[in-house]
Structures are given as structure tokens and as C-alpha cells.
Amino acid sequence: MSGIQSALHPAGVQAEHIARLWDVFLWVSVVVYVVVLAFLAAALLRRRPEIVPNAVDPRVRSAVSIAASITVLTLLGLITASVFTSRSIASVPEAALQVGVYGRQWWWQVEYDDRDKSKRFSTANELTIPVGVPVTLHLQSSDVIHSFWVPNLHGKRDLIPGKRTTLTIRADKPGVYRGQCAEFCGYQHAKMALWVNAVPAVEYAQWVESSRRPSKVPSTPQERKGQQIFMSSPCPLCHTIQGTDANGKTAPDLTHFASRRSIAAGTLPNRRGFLAGWILDSQHVKPGNFMPPMVLEQGEVEPLVTYLESLR
Amino acid sequence: MSVEHLPYALPGDDALHAQLEKTWSPAKGPFRWFMQIDHHILGKRFIITAFVWFALGGILAALMRFQLARPENTLLSNDQYNQIFTLHGVTMMFLFAVPVMEAVAIYMIPLMTGTRALAFPRLTAYSYYMFLFGGIMIYVAFFLNMAPDTGWFTYPPLASPEFAPGKRVDVWAQLVNFTEISAIAVALEVIVAVLKQRAPGMSINRLPLYVWSMLVTSFMIVFAMPAVMLASSYLALDRLVGTHLFNPVEGGDPLLWQHLFWFFGHPEVYIIFLPALGMISSIITAFCRRQVFGYTAMVLSQVATGFIGFGLWVHHMFATGLPQSGESFFTAASMMIAIPTGVQIFCWIATIWMGRPVYKPPLVFVLGFFAIFIAGGLSGVMLASVPIDLQVHDTMFVVAHLHYVLIGGAVFPLLGALYYWYPKFTGRLMNDKLGHLSFWLAFIGFNLTFFPLHKLGLIGMPRRVYTYLEDTGWGPLNLMASIGVVILGLGMLAYFVNALVSAKKGAVATADPWNGGTLEWATLSPPAHYNFVHMPVVSGHEPLWHAPEHAPVVTGLSTTAKEVLVTRTFDAEPDHRYVYPAPTPWPFLAAVATGGMFVALLFSPWALVIGLPIASACVIAWFWPSSPQKEGKVPKEDASPGIVRKSEAPA
Numbered sequence: 021m022s023g024i025q026s027a028l029h030p031a032g033v034q035a036e037h038i039a040r041l042w043d044v045f046l047w048v049s050v051v052v053y054v055v056v057l058a059f060l061a062a063a064l065l066r067r068r069p070e071i072v073p074n075a076v077d078p079r080v081r082s083a084v085s086i087a088a089s090i091t092v093l094t095l096l097g098l099i100t101a102s103v104f105t106s107r108s109i110a111s112v113p114e115a116a117l118q119v120g121v122y123g124r125q126w127w128w129q130v131e132y133d134d135r136d137k138s139k140r141f142s143t144a145n146e147l148t149i150p151v152g153v154p155v156t157l158h159l160q161s162s163d164v165i166h167s168f169w170v171p172n173l174h175g176k177r178d179l180i181p182g183k184r185t186t187l188t189i190r191a192d193k194p195g196v197y198r199g200q201c202a203e204f205c206g207y208q209h210a211k212m213a214l215w216v217n218a219v220p221a222v223e224y225a226q227w228v229e230s231s232r233r234p235s236k237v238p239s240t241p242q243e244r245k246g247q248q249i250f251m252s253s254p255c256p257l258c259h260t261i262q263g264t265d266a267n268g269k270t271a272p273d274l275t276h277f278a279s280r281r282s283i284a285a286g287t288l289p290n291r292r293g294f295l296a297g298w299i300l301d302s303q304h305v306k307p308g309n310f311m312p313p314m315v316l317e318q319g320e321v322e323p324l325v326t327y328l329e330s331l332r
Numbered sequence: 333m334s335v336e337h338l339p340y341a342l343p344g345d346d347a348l349h350a351q352l353e354k355t356w357s358p359a360k361g362p363f364r365w366f367m368q369i370d371h372h373i374l375g376k377r378f379i380i381t382a383f384v385w386f387a388l389g390g391i392l393a394a395l396m397r398f399q400l401a402r403p404e405n406t407l408l409s410n411d412q413y414n415q416i417f418t419l420h421g422v423t424m425m426f427l428f429a430v431p432v433m434e435a436v437a438i439y440m441i442p443l444m445t446g447t448r449a450l451a452f453p454r455l456t457a458y459s460y461y462m463f464l465f466g467g468i469m470i471y472v473a474f475f476l477n478m479a480p481d482t483g484w485f486t487y488p489p490l491a492s493p494e495f496a497p498g499k500r501v502d503v504w505a506q507l508v509n510f511t512e513i514s515a516i517a518v519a520l521e522v523i524v525a526v527l528k529q530r531a532p533g534m535s536i537n538r539l540p541l542y543v544w545s546m547l548v549t550s551f552m553i554v555f556a557m558p559a560v561m562l563a564s565s566y567l568a569l570d571r572l573v574g575t576h577l578f579n580p581v582e583g584g585d586p587l588l589w590q591h592l593f594w595f596f597g598h599p600e601v602y603i604i605f606l607p608a609l610g611m612i613s614s615i616i617t618a619f620c621r622r623q624v625f626g627y628t629a630m631v632l633s634q635v636a637t638g639f640i641g642f643g644l645w646v647h648h649m650f651a652t653g654l655p656q657s658g659e660s661f662f663t664a665a666s667m668m669i670a671i672p673t674g675v676q677i678f679c680w681i682a683t684i685w686m687g688r689p690v691y692k693p694p695l696v697f698v699l700g701f702f703a704i705f706i707a708g709g710l711s712g713v714m715l716a717s718v719p720i721d722l723q724v725h726d727t728m729f730v731v732a733h734l735h736y737v738l739i740g741g742a743v744f745p746l747l748g749a750l751y752y753w754y755p756k757f758t759g760r761l762m763n764d765k766l767g768h769l770s771f772w773l774a775f776i777g778f779n780l781t782f783f784p785l786h787k788l789g790l791i792g793m794p795r796r797v798y799t800y801l802e803d804t805g806w807g808p809l810n811l812m813a814s815i816g817v818v819i820l821g822l823g824m825l826a827y828f829v830n831a832l833v834s835a836k837k838g839a840v841a842t843a844d845p846w847n848g849g850t851l852e853w854a855t856l857s858p859p860a861h862y863n864f865v866h867m868p869v870v871s872g873h874e875p876l877w878h879a880p881e882h883a884p885v886v887t888g889l890s891t892t893a894k895e896v897l898v899t900r901t902f903d904a905e906p907d908h909r910y911v912y913p914a915p916t917p918w919p920f921l922a923a924v925a926t927g928g929m930f931v932a933l934l935f936s937p938w939a940l941v942i943g944l945p946i947a948s949a950c951v952i953a954w955f956w957p958s959s960p961q962k963e964g965k966v967p968k969e970d971a972s973p974g975i976v977r978k979s980e981a982p983a
Contacts, residue, residue, distance in 0.1 A: 026791040038720060
């Protein structure tokens with residue numbers, strides 16, 4: 021999966037600008053480094069007259085002045101390049117699509133807003149966006165400071181409690197990109213990742229359509245049993261599953277849980293075994309997270325997992 | 333011990349030496365440890381204590397690297413890792429980098445300015461104990477599983493009572509009080525000593541560059557540190573008495589913290605870096621056998637760094653989302669600071685070019701500085717650019733950058749300087765073979781540890797993560813870094829062993845084993861407690877290179893009272909005499925009282941109410957005027973001070 025969480029593999033217009041600017045800075049720096057150290061080496065190794073005169077060689081004096089002037093000019097050049105890059109990054113046109121991203125200790129809540137209340141929906145740790153369309157993210161936090169960072173698309177932007185910040189991104193290549201919280205936010209800062217799915221517009225429209233639907237009604241006895249277990253355990257106090265009575269707001273929305281790539285904010289692949297392990301002992305996987313350990317009777321785990329894995 | 337061979341000695345100085353040794357002798361008796369005010373003793377204690385914290389901080393760093401050596405490693409838990417990375421940062425910034433630079437200054441400044449002692453000796457003692465107690469407090473807290481775990485920068489709301497219950501963050505806040513009081517006190521001593529206690533003739537434009545760097549640093553400390561003390565006091569208020577200064581829910585502002593913290597935090601790095609620049613100038617001068625090229629440019633660069641250093645703090649906050657014009661200003665300021673640094677590097681290269689380098693370990697450490705620091709400076713220029721910063725901010729790239737500038741820019745020169753001045757600390761020389769070995773191990777280990785982190789940051793690895801998934805592909809580079817840290821550690825170990833063993837077994841050093849040009853080399857190795865029998869009168873840079881045996885000296889300072897000559901600020905003309913106090917336990921007791929108050933403040937705000945009167949009582953006792961005769965304040969002989977040319981000296 022190398023290259024899906026990398027500033028060196030831009031997949032969006034802003035990351036592309038930054039990567040080009042990075043190239044400029046990198047090569048200028050390499051040249052400066054080599055030249056300065058070459059002068060140092062020459063100063064150390066050059067042949068010297070028997071007696072070193074105490075006077076200052078005027079050629080050395082002018083060399084130092086020239087070096088200082090070149091430094092100033094180089095820095096001016098770099099500042100100019102940097103400011104112009106900032107401007108082109110900021111000049112991405114007003115986005116038609118607005119998505120709310122909430123940093124939580126230690127997961128991402130993603131809200132697809134709509135004027136029509138019935139069309140709003142919520143998901144977690146996964147941001148799906150259409151390719152080639154600017155998307156404005158409204159970043160907020162209600163606990164501590166987090167930082168939203170998907171290096172393939174853009175630099176980072178902090179989510180500061182009490183402030184609303186925005187970040188406009190545009191993915192130009194379809195693909196899956198990984199992001200990770202970049203501001204230290206406590207026990208599980210390390211395990212607070214999210215996925216970005218950049219998909220073609222048609223696919224995006226289909227995804228939105230299916231995401232707006234309430235959860236799938238259990239169709240097998242096993243799934244029904246699983247739903248029963250879910251509803252009678254503490255789960256609904258924190259989790260929402262649209263179309264059921266579960267409407268807790270403090271933990272990820274599970275309406276279309278099975279369609280997501282991973283569990284526990286990018287920590288584990290979304291597969292049965294991992295899910296069972298997570299439900300039974302989430303503190304082992306991600307110590308300090310706010311999901312309490314579940315006490316389940318024997319034979320309850322299987323149906324519960326089956327039910328959750330049916331929520332496509 | 334004879335002192336008559338020293339460059340500024342007059343015939344008959346051996347008798348004066350005996351008398352002065354008696355007058356300036358440190359405290360004696362069973363409680364002497366608590367009473368010392370001698371700048372040599374306190375300076376050495378300060379340096380050793382700082383290196384103890386450095387070693388502990390280094391062990392913490394190694395633990396972190398071992399944890400990250402492979403994906404999903406379980407050596408450390410997340411809770412341990414968070415405490416350890418916080419304590420590593422706190423240790424290195426608050427308990428090592430700034431204190432050790434001040435510690436060296438406590439020892440070296442009076443020697444380099446040709447005077448008998450540092451200004452305010454009892455304050456030096458007080459700041460030492462505050463520094464010591466602060467370090468002990470935080471490490472005791474660590475072993476009680478109470479170490480702060482919110483990063484050395486301790487951003488609220490993560491550090492607010494809501495999200496950080498318990499005492500961990502309070503320990504951080506009090507540590508800041510301990511160390512910053514200590515740092516500010518020493519800074520004041522250095523400022524006063526440099527401005528008022530120089531050898532006659534050492535006008536401000538003849539100060540050794542190291543002394544200049546400490547002067548600028550000390551002013552920076554005085555202006556920067558109050559910001560963090562204010563911040564930590566606000567945080568303590570939020571946590572202890574329920575104010576909401578940083579609580580967004582009640583109208584507080586978490587960004588206020590960041591501004592206050594970085595207004596201190598950015599100058600802090602120059603506070604660490606500037607003394608190192610001064611050390612480099614000293615070493616290059618001595619080992620290239622010529623005066624540093626471009627003295628005025630060097631001084632102006634240091635002063636410019638001191639000013640510009642206060643104008644860049646916002647580059648730590650680019651990701652918070654600033655208006656574009658503000659961003660551009662701070663980008664420009666952050667890049668501008670590369671100019672004075674560049675000028676200094678060019679001047680040093682010019683000095684080496686025109687000089688005759690002698691490859692002793694101190695110079696080799698300085699050459700290592702060039703190789704490492706220039707890379708760190710260039711990555712700093714990258715970080716000054718907002719778009720690039722937005723990508724690499726808070727990633728391993730920044731970890732690489734800051735270690736390149738701090739280890740390359742400060743620790744390497746420091747190790748070189750301690751090697752260089754070692755004869756002045758111990759009277760012996762360190763072992764050159766071991767010195768070279770420690771350099772190469774440290775140099776190779778350092779680059780192996782930190783160079784890969786640049787790449788890791790660019791390919792997405794954030795800082796302050798206790799683990800990462802295998803799928804990220806960050807494993808191999810992390811492993812390389814973790815192997816590097818072992819080599820780096822061996823290098824440091826070799827250096828420490830060298831320093832410890834040489835103190836007893838090293839070759840005995842003469843007064844001036846390196847043919848240095850500045851005044852510290854005109855004293856015994858190690859110096860007598862009074863430093864100079866006669867203060868020298870200097871007439872240029874590197875006075876020892878210009879026939880010191882013919883230079884005039886100051887006579888008439890008392891030999892029976894601890895008298896120092898106070899000189900005028902700019903031209904260092906003799907102004908008046910001042911008598912230093914006797915050893916006293918009161919600074920120690922005052923530090924116990926203030927330290928006790930700070931520790932009690934972890935638990936209750938009432939500590940302030942009870943602790944302040946006790947601390948005040950100690951300070952009153954400290955300043956209680958005592959009979960001048962008893963303290964030996966009245967010189968028995970009444971020679972009027974004067975400047976004597978050697979030829980006129982009484983035989």
C-alpha cells in the first residue's frame with residue numbers, strides 16, 4: 021500500500037502544487053549543501069604557504085560578501101515560489117460539495133450535509149468524494165485539537181475546539197488514500213486514521229444514494245438474533261443504526277458499517293475475526309479508547325458479528 | 333603551586349596566590365555542599381547535573397526508538413510511550429539544553445572576561461538548587477507513573493482538567509516554574525557579569541564571540557521565558573482553581589496557549605543554538621590559529637538572530653489556519669533568520685580557509701556541526717514555507733529537522749567545547765583517540781538515526797505515534813533509525829567514559845594546552861578559586877597572542893576580601909570595587925522553600941498562601957545585612973587600585 025499516505029505521490033491538485041514546490045526546495049537545498057560543504061572541504065584541504073599570514077585576504081572578503089548576497093537572493097526566490105504556491109492552493113474554486121468532518125478521540129465522524137434533512141447521513145473514518153470536484157471540508161472538534169491530514173491530497177489543517185476551520189480538497193486521480201491525525205491528541209493518537217475513497221462521479225452518486233438508505237433489515241435468523249443482541253446490549257447508547265432504535269451519538273454511526281474498509285479508525289481490517297476480537301476486547305486492540313469491553317454470553321458473538329457484517 | 337609562569341603574573345605573585353586562595357576558598361565543614369557560592373563549583377555541578385538529565389533523556393529516546401523499530405511493537409504501552417516522549421522533550425529542552433549552556437557560561441564567563449567571579453554568586457547557588465529540585469521532582473513523578481503525557485508543548489484542551497485528569501500535567505507546569513526561575517536568574521547574572529565585570533580594556537567590541545553569544549542568549553532568556561511561565565501559570569489556574577483561560581466551552585481560547593508557548597518556544601531554540609555558535613567561534617579560533625574572520629559581522633549576526641528569533645513563533649502554527657498575509661509574513665521572517673546564520677557559517681569557512689587547521693577532537697566536532705547543521709538549516713528553510721510545512725508539520729520530518737539543528741547545531745559544538753575547555757574544568761586533557769572514536773560513532777549513529785526520518789515524514793508518518801501498522805511500509809526506515817540510535821548511544825557513552833576517566837587519569841594539562849588566545853588560558857588549569865591574581869588589561873582580541881607578558885595588569889584589589897573590579901558597560905574602564913559575600917546556606921534554604929511550595933502547588937492552591945511567607949523569610953535572611961567585618965567586607969589593606977605596567981611593577 022505504499023504511496024497511499026504520501027506527500028510524494030500527489031493525487032490532488034493541492035498536493036500536486038506542494039510536491040512541485042517541494043522539488044524546488046529539495047534541489048536548491050541539495051545544491052546549497054554540496055556547494056557549502058565543498059568550500060569547507062577546500063578550506064580544510066587547500067595547500068597553504070609555510071607561514072600563514074595574519075592579514076585578511078581581500079579575495080576571501082569578497083567571497084564571503086558574494087556568498088551572503090547569494091543567500092539573500094536564493095531565499096527571496098524561495099519565498100516567492102512559496103507564496104505563489106500558497107496562492108494557487110487557495111485558488112481552487114468554491115466547492116459545491118460540503119462535508120463536515122469532526123475529530124473525536126480517536127476516530128473521525130463524517131457528516132454529509134443536505135438542505136433536505138432526510139437526505140443527511142453520517143459515517144465514520146471514511147470519506148468518499150467524487151474525483152475532479154472540489155470538496156470543502158468543515159473541520160470541527162468537540163474534545164481536543166486534532167489535525168486532518170491526507171498527504172496525497174493536501175497538507176494538514178487543525179481541528180480546534182471552538183473554531184470552525186475549512187479545507188478545500190480536490191482529488192484528481194481515483195483511488196483510495198489514507199490519512200491520519202497529525203496533532204497529538206492523547207492515548208490513541210497513533211490509531212486515528214481515515215480512508216478517502218476518490219471515485220468517479222457516477223459511482224459517487226450511487227454511493228450517496230445507498231448511504232442515504234436506512235440500514236438493511238435483517239434477513240436471516242442469525243442476523244435477527246444478532247440485531248436483538250445489539251439492541252439489548254449497551255451498544256445503542258453510543259452507536260446509531262438508521263432504521264432501528266439505536267441512535268447513540270458518541271460513537272461511529274454503524275448504518276452501513278459493513279461497507280467500510282476498516283474498524284477502529286483504520287486500525288483493523290473490517291473482517292469477522294477482527295470484528296469479534298474488537299467487540300470482546302477493544303481495549304486490547306486500542307488501549308484507552310472509549311468503547312467499553314462487552315460482556316457477551318457464549319454464542320452471542322457469532323450472530324452479533326453476522327448482523328454487523330450484513331449492514332452494507 | 334606556582335602562578336608566576338602565567339602570562340599576566342608579576343614577580344612575587346606566589347605569595348598573593350596563597351593569600352587569595354585563602355580569601356576565596358569555598359565553604360568548609362560538614363554542610364559545605366549546601367553553602368557553596370563559588371562559580372567553579374556551581375558551574376561544574378550544573379554541568380554534571382545537566383548531563384545526568386541528558387543521559388536519562390537519551391535513555392528515554394532509545395526506548396522510543398526500540399518501540400518503533402518494528403510495526404505494532406509491544407515494548408511500550410501507549411501510556412508509557414506518551415509519558416516517555418513527553419519526558420524526553422521536557423528533559424532535553426528544560427533540563428538539559430538551556431541549563432547546560434548556562435552552566436558552561438557560569439564556569440567560563442568570568443574566566444573569559446578576566447574577572448574573579450560571576451555576578452550574584454548566591455543567586456547562582458539558588459538557581460542551581462531550583463534546577464536540581466525541578467529535575468528530581470519530574471523524575472520522581474515519572475517513577476510514580478505521574479509524568480506528564482501531553483507532550484512538552486502541552487496543548488490545551490488536551491492538557492485541560494477535562495481531558496487530563498490527575499496530576500501529570502501539573503507536574504509539567506511546576507517543572508516549568510522550577511527551570512525557568514533558574515534560567516532567568518542565571519541569565520541575569522551573565523548579563524550583569526558581561527556588562528559590568530570585564531577586564532579593563534575589554535571594550536564591548538573586544539568581547540570574545542562566545543561571551544557575546546551568551547550575552548545575546550541571556551537577553552533572549554529574559555524576554556522569552558516569562559511567556560512560558562505565564563502560560564504555565566494560566567494552565568495551573570485552569571487546572572487548580574477552575575479558571576477557563578484555555579477552555580473554548582467557556583470562552584477561553586486554546587490558540588492563546590499556542591501563541592504564548594511558541595513565543596517562548598521558538599526563541600528557545602536560538603537560546604540553545606547561539607551559545608553553541610559562540611563555542612564554535614572559540615574552537616575555530618584556537619584550532620585554526622587565527623582570529624575569526626568578520627568579527628563585526630559575526631556579532632551583528634548573533635544580535636540579529638536574537639531579534640528575528642522572536643518573530644517566527646507562528647510558523648509552529650501554520651496548520652491552525654491563518655490569514656494568508658500573516659502566513660507570508662512569518663514565512664519571510666522564518667527564512668530571513670537563515671541569513672545571519674549563513675553569514676556566520678561563511679565567516680567560519682573563511683577563517684578555516686585562511687588559518688591552519690589542527691585536527692583535534694574539538695575541531696572535528698565542529699566539522700561535524702557543519703555537516704549536520706547545514707542540512708538541518710536547509711530543512712528549516714523548507715519548513716518556513718507554508719505549503720511544505722502543511723505537509724510535513726507534526727511528522728517525522730520535523731523530528732529529523734529539529735534533531736539536525738539541535739544535536740548538530742548545539743550538542744556537537746557543546747561536546748567539542750567541553751573537550752576544549754576540559755583542562756579548565758579538571759586540570760587534565762581528555763584522550764584524543766577516544767575523542768575521535770566518540771565523534772565518529774556519534775556522527776554515524778546520528779545520521780543513521782535521523783536521516784531516514786525525513787523520508788518517513790514525507791511518506792506520511794506523524795510524530796508522537798506509539799506504533800504504526802505494517803501496511804504503512806514505514807518498518808524498514810524505522811528499523812534503520814533504531815539501529816542508528818544504538819551507535820549514537822555508543823558514541824555518547826565513549827565520550828562520557830572519556831570525560832570520567834580523564835578526570836583522574838588524563839594527561840596533566842598546562843595552563844594553555846591548545847595555545848588558545850582568550851583569557852581563560854591565562855589561568856591555571858584548573859583555575860584558582862579567584863581566577864586571576866591580577867586582572868589583565870587587554871588591548872585586542874585574543875590577548876594571549878599579543879605578548880601578554882608585556883601587557884599592563886590591575887593591581888591593588890584586596891587580597892584579604894573577595895573584591896572584584898566593576899567596570900563600565902561599553903569601554904570597560906575601571907569604575908569601582910565591590911566585595912563579594914561569604915558562603916551561606918540561605919540560597920539553598922530559599923530553594924527548598926520555593927521548591928516545596930511548587931511541589932505542594934500540585935495539590936492545593938493554598939500552598940501559595942503558606943509557602944510564600946516561608947520562602948520570603950528565607951530570602952529576607954539571605955539579604956539580611958551583616959556586620960561588614962564579620963563577612964570580611966572591609967579590606968584590611970587599603971591600596972588604591974590602579975593599572976600597572978609590568979616594567980613599573982615592584983620587584
